[in-house]
Amino acid sequence: MVGELKELRELAPGSLHDLLIEETAAWRRELHWDFEPSAALVRQFADEQTLGGHALVSGREVLGYAYTVSDNEKGLIGDLFVREQYRTVERENRLLAACVDSLAKMRGIRRIEAQILLLKAPRPMPAAYHDQLQVHERQFLQCALRPWPAWPSGAAQSRLDIDSWHSRYHDEAARLLADSYDGHVDSQINDQYQSIGGARRFLTYLVDYPGCGAFDEEASLLAWNRDTGRLVGMCLASRVAPETGHVTQVCVSPSMRGRGVAFALMVDSLRAMSAAGCSHCSLTVTSANRKAIGLYERMGFVRKQSFAAMVWDGIRPPRRGFFS
Ligand SMILES: CC(C)(COP(=O)(O)OP(=O)(O)OC[C@H]1O[C@@H](n2cnc3c(N)ncnc32)[C@H](O)[C@@H]1OP(=O)(O)O)[C@@H](O)C(=O)NCCC(=O)NCCS
Numbered sequence: 339m340v341g342e343l344k345e346l347r348e349l350a351p352g353s354l355h356d357l358l359i360e361e362t363a364a365w366r367r368e369l370h371w372d373f374e375p376s377a378a379l380v381r382q383f384a385d386e387q388t389l390g391g392h393a394l395v396s397g398r399e400v401l402g403y404a405y406t407v408s409d410n411e412k413g414l415i416g417d418l419f420v421r422e423q424y425r426t427v428e429r430e431n432r433l434l435a436a437c438v439d440s441l442a443k444m445r446g447i448r449r450i451e452a453q454i455l456l457l458k459a460p461r462p463m464p465a466a467y468h469d470q471l472q473v474h475e476r477q478f479l480q481c482a483l484r485p486w487p488a489w490p491s492g493a494a495q496s497r498l499d500i501d502s503w504h505s506r507y508h509d510e511a512a513r514l515l516a517d518s519y520d521g522h523v524d525s526q527i528n529d530q531y532q533s534i535g536g537a538r539r540f541l542t543y544l545v546d547y548p549g550c551g552a553f554d555e556e557a558s559l560l561a562w563n564r565d566t567g568r569l570v571g572m573c574l575a576s577r578v579a580p581e582t583g584h585v586t587q588v589c590v591s592p593s594m595r596g597r598g599v600a601f602a603l604m605v606d607s608l609r610a611m612s613a614a615g616c617s618h619c620s621l622t623v624t625s626a627n628r629k630a631i632g633l634y635e636r637m638g639f640v641r642k643q644s645f646a647a648m649v650w651d652g653i654r655p656p657r658r659g660f661f662s
Pocket residue numbers: 490491492493518519522588589590591594595596597598599600601602622623624627629630632633636
């Protein structure tokens with residue numbers, strides 16, 4: 339029994355209730371992450387029958403689901419979760435393929451992105467539109483903040499002014515972000531890194547929306563070069579559970595790399611999280627980004643799991659027959 343594929347909009351209100359309880363418990367158990375705020379939004383839109391996406395259903399039971407959102411030319415698969423008892427690669431692939439197919443058929447969609455943490459196993463998937471699919475392995479890392487590790491202060495600190503985030507720096511931060519990710523593998527995974535306008539939208543999403551946790555202004559830091567007065571690095575953070583901080587962004591301007599700027603920012607950010615009661619910090623990183631992984635490992639982060647970032651670019655909907 340693979341389950342019958344249905345659109346989320348066809349499900350009766352309340353159908354995702356048990357699945358979302360199980361998913362919330364899995365996020366807490368495996369990632370120290372409070373999924374409840376995201377689950378509440380999914381529940382609300384699913385109950386209003388306005389959420390795009392698909393479910394695998396058997397009788398009255400929902401075995402798994404995946405939801406989608408679209409933004410201009412881009413489609414996103416926001417989440418995909420199959421209940422543990424039913425979790426198979428085949429079911430995950432059916433949900434994935436159904437989402438890609440329905441997004442690809444939407445007018446104007448050229449690109450689809452998905453980063454799904456709780457899949458059965460990270461692997462390239464034989465999904466629909468595989469000619470346009472690129473898969474990048476990513477890692478979920480975690481670091482214990484209790485007891486507080488005795489990290490040395492870097493020499494860089496004496497040449498930097500490190501300050502908390504403020505929205506008046508939004509545009510300058512967007513410029514730094516686009517500059518830092520020019521030609522970087524992560525800008526293939528998230529096309530918002532490819533332009534200053536995209537970077538602005540990325541920052542708005544991090545600061546104003548709860549998708550990646552609640553933005554933590556105290557632990558989100560900007561580094562200014564004391565000699566030039568220019569913004570040279572930032573480390574942004576959010577709270578994903580009362581006891582867990584999450585680093586959502588670290589970047590340093592290319593001309594200032596290798597001088598301990600990221601290290602100094604992260605030490606201060608993790609210290610702020612610890613002072614605010616966090617026992618853990620997590621982050622995600624692309625496996626090909628060896629420089630960043632080396633920095634995180636040196637700070638005590640360890641890999642908890644791998645997952646796939648999938649991108650379908652240059653989507654062209656299949657040609658339709660004359661009468662279809
Ligand atoms: C990854 C990135 C943020 C690193 O920034 P950086 O300022 O160059 O990093 P640092 O100088 O702080 O660290 C570089 C090295 O010095 C070490 N280091 C720095 N200060 C140190 C200190 N006080 N004590 C011990 N080691 C230190 C780091 O561990 C790292 O080791 P390595 O040389 O073996 O790699 C930067 O390359 C960047 O912006 N890349 C593009 C964006 C990106 O990839 N972001 C991460 C996405 S997950």
